[in-house]
Amino acid sequence: MSAPIFSLVQAALAGQRRAVARLLSLVENADARERDDARAALAQVYPHTGQAQMLGVTGAPGSGKSTLVAQIAAEYRRRGRTVGIVAVDPTSPFSGGALLGDRIRMQALSGDAGVFIRSMASRGSLGGLARNTSNVVKALDACGYQRLIIETVGVGQTETDIARTAHTTLVIQVPGMGDEIQTLKAGILEIADLLVVNKADHLGADHTVAALRAMLELSPRAAGWQPPILPTVATTGQGVAEVVDATERHVAYLRQSGQWERQARARAADELEALLREELWRRHLAQVGETRYAALIEQVATRQLDPYTAAEEILHT
Amino acid sequence: MSAPIFSLVQAALAGQRRAVARLLSLVENADARERDDARAALAQVYPHTGQAQMLGVTGAPGSGKSTLVAQIAAEYRRRGRTVGIVAVDPTSPFSGGALLGDRIRMQALSGDAGVFIRSMASRGSLGGLARNTSNVVKALDACGYQRLIIETVGVGQTETDIARTAHTTLVIQVPGMGDEIQTLKAGILEIADLLVVNKADHLGADHTVAALRAMLELSPRAAGWQPPILPTVATTGQGVAEVVDATERHVAYLRQSGQWERQARARAADELEALLREELWRRHLAQVGETRYAALIEQVATRQLDPYTAAEEILHT
Numbered sequence: 001m002s003a004p005i006f007s008l009v010q011a012a013l014a015g016q017r018r019a020v021a022r023l024l025s026l027v028e029n030a031d032a033r034e035r036d037d038a039r040a041a042l043a044q045v046y047p048h049t050g051q052a053q054m055l056g057v058t059g060a061p062g063s064g065k066s067t068l069v070a071q072i073a074a075e076y077r078r079r080g081r082t083v084g085i086v087a088v089d090p091t092s093p094f095s096g097g098a099l100l101g102d103r104i105r106m107q108a109l110s111g112d113a114g115v116f117i118r119s120m121a122s123r124g125s126l127g128g129l130a131r132n133t134s135n136v137v138k139a140l141d142a143c144g145y146q147r148l149i150i151e152t153v154g155v156g157q158t159e160t161d162i163a164r165t166a167h168t169t170l171v172i173q174v175p176g177m178g179d180e181i182q183t184l185k186a187g188i189l190e191i192a193d194l195l196v197v198n199k200a201d202h203l204g205a206d207h208t209v210a211a212l213r214a215m216l217e218l219s220p221r222a223a224g225w226q227p228p229i230l231p232t233v234a235t236t237g238q239g240v241a242e243v244v245d246a247t248e249r250h251v252a253y254l255r256q257s258g259q260w261e262r263q264a265r266a267r268a269a270d271e272l273e274a275l276l277r278e279e280l281w282r283r284h285l286a287q288v289g290e291t292r293y294a295a296l297i298e299q300v301a302t303r304q305l306d307p308y309t310a311a312e313e314i315l316h317t
Numbered sequence: 318m319s320a321p322i323f324s325l326v327q328a329a330l331a332g333q334r335r336a337v338a339r340l341l342s343l344v345e346n347a348d349a350r351e352r353d354d355a356r357a358a359l360a361q362v363y364p365h366t367g368q369a370q371m372l373g374v375t376g377a378p379g380s381g382k383s384t385l386v387a388q389i390a391a392e393y394r395r396r397g398r399t400v401g402i403v404a405v406d407p408t409s410p411f412s413g414g415a416l417l418g419d420r421i422r423m424q425a426l427s428g429d430a431g432v433f434i435r436s437m438a439s440r441g442s443l444g445g446l447a448r449n450t451s452n453v454v455k456a457l458d459a460c461g462y463q464r465l466i467i468e469t470v471g472v473g474q475t476e477t478d479i480a481r482t483a484h485t486t487l488v489i490q491v492p493g494m495g496d497e498i499q500t501l502k503a504g505i506l507e508i509a510d511l512l513v514v515n516k517a518d519h520l521g522a523d524h525t526v527a528a529l530r531a532m533l534e535l536s537p538r539a540a541g542w543q544p545p546i547l548p549t550v551a552t553t554g555q556g557v558a559e560v561v562d563a564t565e566r567h568v569a570y571l572r573q574s575g576q577w578e579r580q581a582r583a584r585a586a587d588e589l590e591a592l593l594r595e596e597l598w599r600r601h602l603a604q605v606g607e608t609r610y611a612a613l614i615e616q617v618a619t620r621q622l623d624p625y626t627a628a629e630e631i632l633h634t
Contacts, residue, residue: 039625046623261618268618273598275628280597281590283632301578301585306363308356311592315600 027135048142059172068234084145175204200231365459376489385551401462492521517548
């Protein structure tokens with residue numbers, strides 16, 4: 001490893017804010033040119049990870065997600081915890097995607113030395129985005145941020161993947177969004193550890209709570225954690241302390257039930273597998289050679305060869 | 318290859334409906350127990366593919382997507398084409414997810430021998446879903462269905478992937494869904510070859526058309542295909558012939574510009590790569606052995622070893 005990278009990581013682990021920022025930029029681009037440096041940094045960072053509690057927050061645009069994230073962060077701060085926020089949502093004010101009013105609301109947080117906010121570039125491959133988010137989260141964890149909040153839009157597979165990197169997944173609903181309930185049905189309900197009905201002062205909030213409760217009763221979970229339904233008014237902070245209480249309760253449940261350990265093992269396995277798959281592919285391509293590979297693709301594209309036979313051939317030489 | 322599989326594929330290629338249905342079930346489970354049979358069938362099917370025009374149709378729940386798909390299919394039939402419909406949308410009546418009224422509307426199609434409807438199980442890994450959908454599409458293509466319509470909900474990366482397997486991607490918008498426009502901005506606009514404003518008889522349709530037009534003008538494409546904005550009323554069939562005209566125009570453009578060829582090559586390359594990656598991983602795991610792999614995961618999970626060093630170690634032995 002190059003000496004500057006080693007020193008950079010040391011400075012970041014010691015809590016120097018600028019070094020943290022540079023470290024995050026480095027590991028966020030682990031797929032790009034700085035790949036070797038990024039991997040060296042991540043290897044150095046890794047032993048220091050595993051301390052933070054990670055909360056994934058997901059909800060549709062307009063659900064008040066960013067305001068709720070800011071309120072949860074403020075509540076964590078009041079309880080003496082340092083906080084990292086990773087915004088993967090292109091509509092989030094943390095990512096620079098929202099209205100001026102929202103941004104001003106966020107500035108209270110960004111002036112606090114106990115808070116580190118990072119937005120992820122959402123362009124490019126979404127698979128890459130999930131990987132890079134996980135790297136940024138690891139770096140913040142190692143740098144000592146005790147509570148990490150990962151904000152995503154929460155519709156697609158990537159968001160689900162990102163949510164799964166968190167210990168606790170919070171799904172936001174708001175009154176009067178019929179279609180969203182359908183979306184929930186289709187899968188997001190299964191990933192929710194906490195269900196928050198934000199804008200609980202709006203018309204129809206009781207109905208939304210009741211609908212969610214009915215849905216939970218229709219698809220009961222095996223014994224264990226039952227997701228609470230928590231009403232909030234993020235703009236005023238109402239219900240936010242209860243949400244933070246619930247995140248702490250959920251983490252206590254994870255530890256006590258052994259799920260914390262199982263999740264850690266599953267994450268390690270996923271990460272090792274992804275690294276190995278990538279490396280196996282790189283080596284294979286280098287071994288086969290671009291010319292021969294291009295010729296095979298041409299034969300498959302023109303239907304002279306089917307892909308299954310082509311794969312067999314290439315692997316047996 | 319087993320003789321029964323060979324005969325099954327022959328019968329399906331000859332157009333026997335029951336054989337087609339069995340072939341689709343086989344290739345839809347290419348990852349599961351019948352893997353070898355499924356691959357043998359796909360290898361046999363492959364030389365007959367590449368004939369169909371594939372249309373991906375994507376839109377939010379409630380956008381009238383399935384009704385539009387049914388109308389497009391009927392229009393193709395009027396023009397003398399056979400049609401395959403693959404529904405990947407859990408809310409689609411084709412997938413059994415919708416209201417009785419919708420289902421009845423679909424029955425006219427399902428009684429037609431020139432139409433084959435297949436719904437994909439949307440449970441399980443979404444990566445697997447994309448692969449299985451591509452297999453089902455290939456089988457329908459080989460069995461002689463001339464126009465294939467692939468219906469997805471169109472929010473996440475998987476839907477985008479699935480849309481990319483089609484020659485033409487149609488994105489549905491409806492009046493008065495402000496949030497949807499945001500979603501569009503975030504990426505779906507980039508994949509649309511045709512933009513349809515359905516429910517064009519509803520209030521605000523003109524506004525939606527104008528907003529889409531403005532967005533297209535703000536993000537102009539390089540010279541080439543400019544996505545048309547097509548108003549429809551799927552329930553009455555209004556505008557559907559124009560949509561079908563546009564799909565044919567788009568395919569003519571793809572052929573003329575050389576993009577048809579480039580897409581075919583990219584699809585072949587993607588498929589070969591996916592097969593090789595999977596096989597490399599299988600072989601690697603078999604070589605390393607489960608016991609040793611589990612021990613490494615344990616070391617990574619407990620932070621005794623970072624995943625990068627673990628990957629290096631495992632690859633150098």
